[in-house]
Amino acid sequence: MRFRTEDIMYPPIVKLSEAAQKYIGSSEFLNLGQGLPGHLPPAGALKALSDRITHPSVHRYTPDQGHLELREELSLYLYRNWKIRADPMNEIAITAGANQGFAGMIFTILNPDENVVMPSPYYFNAAMAIRLAGGNITEVPVAKGFQPEFEQIESAVDDKTKAIYLATPNNPTGAVYDENFMDAVLGLCIERELLLVSDETYASLVFDNASHYSPRSRNDAADHVIVLGSFSKSFGMSGWRVGYILGPDNFMREFMKVQDTVTICASTPGQILVYEILKRYLESIETEYERLRLLRDLAYLRIREIESLDVTRTAGTFYLFPKVANCSDSRALTLDILQSVKTLVLPGSIFGDAGEGYIRLSIGPLTPEAVDEAFDRLSRFFRNR
Numbered sequence: 001m002r003f004r005t006e007d008i009m010y011p012p013i014v015k016l017s018e019a020a021q022k023y024i025g026s027s028e029f030l031n032l033g034q035g036l037p038g039h040l041p042p043a044g045a046l047k048a049l050s051d052r053i054t055h056p057s058v059h060r061y062t063p064d065q066g067h068l069e070l071r072e073e074l075s076l077y078l079y080r081n082w083k084i085r086a087d088p089m090n091e092i093a094i095t096a097g098a099n100q101g102f103a104g105m106i107f108t109i110l111n112p113d114e115n116v117v118m119p120s121p122y123y124f125n126a127a128m129a130i131r132l133a134g135g136n137i138t139e140v141p142v143a144k145g146f147q148p149e150f151e152q153i154e155s156a157v158d159d160k161t162k163a164i165y166l167a168t169p170n171n172p173t174g175a176v177y178d179e180n181f182m183d184a185v186l187g188l189c190i191e192r193e194l195l196l197v198s199d200e201t202y203a204s205l206v207f208d209n210a211s212h213y214s215p216r217s218r219n220d221a222a223d224h225v226i227v228l229g230s231f232s233k234s235f236g237m238s239g240w241r242v243g244y245i246l247g248p249d250n251f252m253r254e255f256m257k258v259q260d261t262v263t264i265c266a267s268t269p270g271q272i273l274v275y276e277i278l279k280r281y282l283e284s285i286e287t288e289y290e291r292l293r294l295l296r297d298l299a300y301l302r303i304r305e306i307e308s309l310d311v312t313r314t315a316g317t318f319y320l321f322p323k324v325a326n327c328s329d330s331r332a333l334t335l336d337i338l339q340s341v342k343t344l345v346l347p348g349s350i351f352g353d354a355g356e357g358y359i360r361l362s363i364g365p366l367t368p369e370a371v372d373e374a375f376d377r378l379s380r381f382f383r384n385r
Contacts, residue, residue, distance in 0.1 A: 030343040033345060085217075090252060105255060116138070121142070140156050145314070182198075205289065228244075305375070319361065345361050
């Protein structure tokens with residue numbers, strides 16, 4: 001039997017985790033692969049959820065769109081932080097993570113053989129969802145500093161293009177896209193009747209005096225921008241699977257058909273936990289970002305000691321995406337690193353054609369001591385390569 005998914009890439013982190021299985025659990029194993037934060041949800045929010053855990057409502061479905069109280073609080077949060085105006089009644093839905101929101105969005109908007117334009121390197125799960133829906137990806141390699149160029153994006157649009165997908169801050173590069181570039185792409189989408197899909201999963205994780213800009217903050221953007229977000233990284237709750245999507249009400253009505261089919265609703269306890277954090281514990285979350293800022297400073301300092309790794313310092317996320325000297329097969333390289341120094345990193349090739357020759361390092365869950373240990377190992381590996 002042939003399956004329609006056979007031409008779609010197997011989940012790369014699962015595949016690499018299988019290769020690392022004999023090392024996982026060992027005190028010597030270091031995981032710089034999966035994108036995980038280093039903090040947990042605030043203790044007060046967890047206590048509030050724990051106090052409610054025996055109430056029957058915690059164990060039942062919420063409305064497909066998510067708890068209205070959560071959507072209202074999220075609407076306020078989005079406006080306070082990024083000037084995004086979204087009606088909690090009909091323009092916001094709570095999803096089982098941003099991945100599920102993205103896949104649902106793609107199944108809502110994309111017809112078979114239509115295109116999505118994406119700067120490359122890109123987040124591999126987005127590519128998997130597009131191909132699963134029978135769509136095509138038009139890759140546009142980024143330029144200096146991992147910044148896309150508007151002229152290249154514009155040239156990539158054709159009669160089959162349905163949407164332009166921009167993830168900023170970016171996974172895997174950490175690049176925070178320029179506001180003028182974002183505005184130019186939005187203008188193109190308005191002119192050509194396209195959708196701009198703005199993945200803002202890492203919007204809170206911006207450093208080095210940079211700032212996140214959402215195209216949805218523009219008054220003329222509402223009919224042309226779909227925003228995806230997640231609480232996995234920012235609130236330290238990746239295992240709870242809670243994210244959100246917002247867009248024009250005509251899109252949201254159609255999206256809810258997919259939401260109900262695939263998940264019905266996001267996890268009820270997870271929604272309660274997010275609500276508690278938004279309502280009462282944002283300040284304690286923000287202290288974790290300072291810890292991450294210091295961790296990034298240390299990682300960038302240490303990586304520059306390794307001559308084989310050429311890194312561009314970007315302003316977002318907890319990822320480093322260095323180019324490796326004389327590397328034409330990043331998959332083979334990552335397996336060599338794993339076997340030699342028991343350290344898991346991701347090959348750049350899984351993030352699109354433009355990622356070949358790079359590796360992605362995720363430092364989110366590490367301590368300063370673990371960062372030092374990781375770069376000691378990488379230094380030793382490349383010195384002996």
